[in-house]
Amino acid sequence: TTPFLSVRDLYVRFATEDGTVKAVDGLSFELERGRTLGIVGESGSGKSVTNLAVLGLHDPRTTEIEGEILLDGQELTGAPESALEKVRGHKAAMIFQDSLTALSPYYTVGRQIAEPFRKHTGATRREARLRAVEMLKRVGIPNPALRVDDYPHQFSGGMRQRAMIAMALVCDPQLLIADEPTTALDVTVQAQILDLLKDLQQQTGSAIILITHDLGVVAHTVDELLVMYAGRAVERGTVREVLGAPRHPYTWGLLGSMPRLTSDVEEPLSPIPGAPPSLLAPPPGCPFHPRCASVAAVGGDRCRTERPELPAGRGAACHLTPERQRAIFAGQIKPR
Ligand code: SF4
Ligand code: MG
Numbered sequence: 350t351t352p353f354l355s356v357r358d359l360y361v362r363f364a365t366e367d368g369t370v371k372a373v374d375g376l377s378f379e380l381e382r383g384r385t386l387g388i389v390g391e392s393g394s395g396k397s398v399t400n401l402a403v404l405g406l407h408d409p410r411t412t413e414i415e416g417e418i419l420l421d422g423q424e425l426t427g428a429p430e431s432a433l434e435k436v437r438g439h440k441a442a443m444i445f446q447d448s449l450t451a452l453s454p455y456y457t458v459g460r461q462i463a464e465p466f467r468k469h470t471g472a473t474r475r476e477a478r479l480r481a482v483e484m485l486k487r488v489g490i491p492n493p494a495l496r497v498d499d500y501p502h503q504f505s506g507g508m509r510q511r512a513m514i515a516m517a518l519v520c521d522p523q524l525l526i527a528d529e530p531t532t533a534l535d536v537t538v539q540a541q542i543l544d545l546l547k548d549l550q551q552q553t554g555s556a557i558i559l560i561t562h563d564l565g566v567v568a569h570t571v572d573e574l575l576v577m578y579a580g581r582a583v584e585r586g587t588v589r590e591v592l593g594a595p596r597h598p599y600t601w602g603l604l605g606s607m608p609r610l611t612s613d614v615e616e617p618l619s620p621i622p623g624a625p626p627s628l629l630a631p632p633p634g635c636p637f638h639p640r641c642a643s644v645a646a647v648g649g650d651r652c653r654t655e656r657p658e659l660p661a662g663r664g665a666a667c668h669l670t671p672e673r674q675r676a677i678f679a680g681q682i683k684p685r
Contacts, residue, residue: 539566
């Protein structure tokens with residue numbers, strides 16, 4: 350059977366003044382209904398670009414998209430704008446990081462939730478307003494029948510994020526893409542919003558993609574994890590596998606630079622040295638090699654000349670054997 354969402358050999362390239370940016374460089378993944386996939390990586394790793402491609406939100410004049418994006422059996426790459434518009438809101442919806450830019454200051458919260466519902470279902474104004482109240486209630490806004498007429502500035506940051514989730518969910522999308530949905534919020538509200546997404550998923554059975562640079566956010570929220578670097582997936586597995594026994598040296602670095610939100614004492618961060626490569630001219634071989642401490646453990650020139658592929662299923666795109674990956678991560682052998 351075909352998975353609910355299947356992305357195969359996706360390439361996204363931007364034409365810029367300086368040349369072609371390979372923002373996504375051969376990415377494949379799958380997602381089933383009722384499951385949550387976390388996509389993690391530093392900014393510029395291609396996380397957001399991938400998901401904007403799934404929703405057909407790139408400007409076709411400057412963006413070249415290649416590959417296959419199958420959502421519930423429908424091919425989205427190269428689909429006409431009219432078809433993509435139907436998919437957005439109805440089948441798939443997105444929650445953004447910044448509710449202030451996603452919500453218009455000029456319209457009431459209720460109207461902004463009701464409008465897409467009216468547009469996609471042909472409901473009357475009255476029906477759509479009732480639906481907006483119901484949605485505000487579902488996302489945990491107190492006194493929804495009163496708050497429906499508030500403007501976004503009358504809501505707190507956490508409430509605005511809830512309202513944005515209500516707006517995204519109003520047409521019962523089967524795929525929800527949340528791009529750094531809690532980054533702007535304090536830790537307590539973050540946890541509440543993530544719990545809310547999980548609750549709503551249990552009620553609706555929707556698939557969720559959670560995009561984040563923060564591994565702390567994914568631990569309790571996602572089922573599977575895809576780690577991205579320089580437009581490619583470098584590690585894949587269940588969240589337990591990837592966080593418990595990470596295999597790719599880049600993932601080790603991400604874990605090392607993860608702030609420990611659970612402890613009272615703030616532990617020092619050890620960020621990954623260096624910076625992500627230019628996507629105008631990515632390095633040859635393994636794109637991570639300029640920053641990787643394990644090049645010598647592979648030996649020879651392999652990391653600098655030969656690009657490692659991500660195996661199907663659990664694994665990492667790295668020339669180290671799984672045994673050596675385990676041993677280096679466990680500190681049993683030194684990377685060099
Ligand atoms: Fe590091 Fe080489 Fe593995 Fe790339 S292939 S992550 S450079 S050890
Ligand atoms: Mg982003």
